[in-house]
Amino acid sequence: MGYNTTVVVMNDALDVIEADPQFGARLAAAIRYAGAFPQLEHVNVEAHSSNCLHSNAAIVVETHHSSITVTVEVGQNYGKVVARDRVPAR
Structure with a gap:
């Protein structure tokens, strides 16, 4: 029940993400979008700190209902949906 989201986080931006008090709000907004x-x-999803801006600290790849299985490839700082498998109706 509910929804799941695939997010790719750029490890090089972790220090900026950690210092950004608004990152969580921006991530939530990106997921809703x-x-x-x-x-x-x-x-x-951007992350900001006092001396740095990561314009792609994270990428929201896709969002799907939890009853669906989604296969995602991740590489080159992006993700791509490969397959969406719908669960048969009961």
Whole structure:
């Protein structure tokens, strides 16, 4: 029940993510946006600190209902949906 989201986090941005008090809010907004526009390939999530900006600290790849299995390839700082398997109706 509910929804699941695939997110790719750039490990090089972890220090900036950790220092950014608004990262969680931006991540939540990006997940909601991706859910509202499932045709998008990905949604960038920025992280900010006092001396640095990571314009792609994380990428929201896709959002799906938890009753569906999604296969995702991850590489080159992006993710791509390979397959969506719908669970048969009961």
